[in-house]
Amino acid sequence: MLKHASITIKHMNYYILALMQFSNFRGKSSSKAYSMFIIFHLLIIFILSFLGGYFGSAINIGLVYGLLTLIPYIAIGVRRFRDIGKSPWWVLLLFIPFIGYLVPLGLCFYPSVKSE
Numbered sequence: 001m002l003k004h005a006s007i008t009i010k011h012m013n014y015y016i017l018a019l020m021q022f023s024n025f026r027g028k029s030s031s032k033a034y035s036m037f038i039i040f041h042l043l044i045i046f047i048l049s050f051l052g053g054y055f056g057s058a059i060n061i062g063l064v065y066g067l068l069t070l071i072p073y074i075a076i077g078v079r080r081f082r083d084i085g086k087s088p089w090w091v092l093l094l095f096i097p098f099i100g101y102l103v104p105l106g107l108c109f110y111p112s113v114k115s116e
Contacts, residue, residue: 011040015036024079025088031108031110037072038104044065049062074091077091083112
């Protein structure tokens with residue numbers, strides 16, 4: 001049981017590291033780091049939205065959290081696009097309705113480009 005908890009904590013470190021590097025728009029992010037960030041980010045937003053609705057909050061807590069973590073979300077997206085060999089400006093695709101929901105999923109599985 002403790003072994004499974006350490007795996008979860010290890011994966012949560014990717015999320016925490018991405019939040020700590022909120023102002024780092026340089027470098028690259030691996031597929032695993034990006035995937036773990038997206039999974040935990042969406043999970044936290046879902047849980048907060050559910051709890052806000054359950055307790056009858058007038059403010060969508062998940063939306064507020066999503067807005068507060070927008071800069072780290074953009075930063076890791078920029079680093080991931082750079083890792084797959086695309087221009088960081090492609091991160092603007094994340095803000096197009098409907099397409100913006102599919103782009104993060106595709107970035108999770110897109111292979112990295114080897115550096116020269």
